[in-house]
Amino acid sequence: MERTEQEKIIVIPCSGIGKAFGSIARxxxxxxxxxxxxxxxxxxxxxxxVSGDEESLNLVRENKCITVDGCPLQCAEKNxxxxxxxxxxxxxxxxxxxxxxxxxxxxxTFLDDDGQRLAKVLAEKxxxxxxxxxxxxx
Amino acid sequence: xxxxxxxxGIISCRGEGCVEGTISRVATRLVLEKLPEKTVTICxxxxxxxxxxxxxxARDYPTITVDGCEKLCAKIGTERYSGKPASSIVVTELARNWHCSKLNxxxxxxxxxxxxxxxxxxxxxxxVDEVLDRWR
Numbered sequence: 001m002e003r004t005e006q007e008k009i010i011v012i013p014c015s016g017i018g019k020a021f022g023s024i025a026r027x028x029x030x031x032x033x034x035x036x037x038x039x040x041x042x043x044x045x046x047x048x049x050v051s052g053d054e055e056s057l058n059l060v061r062e063n064k065c066i067t068v069d070g071c072p073l074q075c076a077e078k079n080x081x082x083x084x085x086x087x088x089x090x091x092x093x094x095x096x097x098x099x100x101x102x103x104x105x106x107x108x109t110f111l112d113d114d115g116q117r118l119a120k121v122l123a124e125k126x127x128x129x130x131x132x133x134x135x136x137x138x
Numbered sequence: 139x140x141x142x143x144x145x146x147g148i149i150s151c152r153g154e155g156c157v158e159g160t161i162s163r164v165a166t167r168l169v170l171e172k173l174p175e176k177t178v179t180i181c182x183x184x185x186x187x188x189x190x191x192x193x194x195x196a197r198d199y200p201t202i203t204v205d206g207c208e209k210l211c212a213k214i215g216t217e218r219y220s221g222k223p224a225s226s227i228v229v230t231e232l233a234r235n236w237h238c239s240k241l242n243x244x245x246x247x248x249x250x251x252x253x254x255x256x257x258x259x260x261x262x263x264x265x266v267d268e269v270l271d272r273w274r
Contacts, residue, residue, distance in 0.1 A: 015152050017163060017179050026154060030245040045153035050186040062274040075183040083188065109167035
């Protein structure tokens with residue numbers, strides 16, 4: 001059966017600007033939506049969603065959503081829930097970091113090699129979640 | 139929220155959906171690195187979702203909003219919750235004025251896009267100095 005637009009998983013990172021973990025959340029989202037699962041996932045601007053943009057609100061309400069947060073405040077998850085989004089799972093960069101302590105990302109503006117590697121590890125985990133949500137059809 | 143020094147809050151949209159959002163994010167970061175004694179940043183999603191400290195800062199201190207596109211999430215959100223920003227920058231407008239038509243890759247900025255981000259950062263830095271001068 002051909003997959004329809006409605007069956008996409010929407011991935012929303014916090015994109016936090018103060019620390020490397022926010023950059024890693026953003027990079028992991030791009031790795032997932034542009035490379036690993038480009039046909040079955042998409043993303044939306046978190047600020048636009050939180051601003052009440054109707055198109056963005058419809059997108060997160062009509063599709064399953066995965067959030068990726070860089071810090072414990074978990075802005076992406078909280079805002080998707082507040083928006084009435086179809087919340088289906090969340091990831092935290094700090095959890096991926098704890099499982100990969102040999103990687104020590106430092107730079108924020110442009111991710112260093114360790115930051116890129118951690119983003120890839122996280123994106124792989126998110127891809128597994130996408131497959132699970134889509135019944136292994138990715 | 140009170141800081142001992144005069145600082146300008148930079149509120150960037152950093153939209154994930156377009157290259158201009160990435161440029162707004164990178165430009166803001168470059169300013170924070172260049173002018174740490176004059177600037178702080180405010181996390182926009184946290185601010186919009188009701189972050190008390192973020193909103194209090196934006197009420198008590200001057201802000202500069204940096205939006206990637208004409209939807210102006212940072213500017214409109216700041217006006218709605220904390221008052222008019224001291225200055226507002228829109229990347230798409232600047233890029234158009236600078237005749238930069240080939241911005242691409244929201245994920246990893248190419249050399250042209252990095253150059254635009256650096257020019258946007260310079261513009262933000264100029265605005266920071268103007269805002270601080272007016273404040274004195």
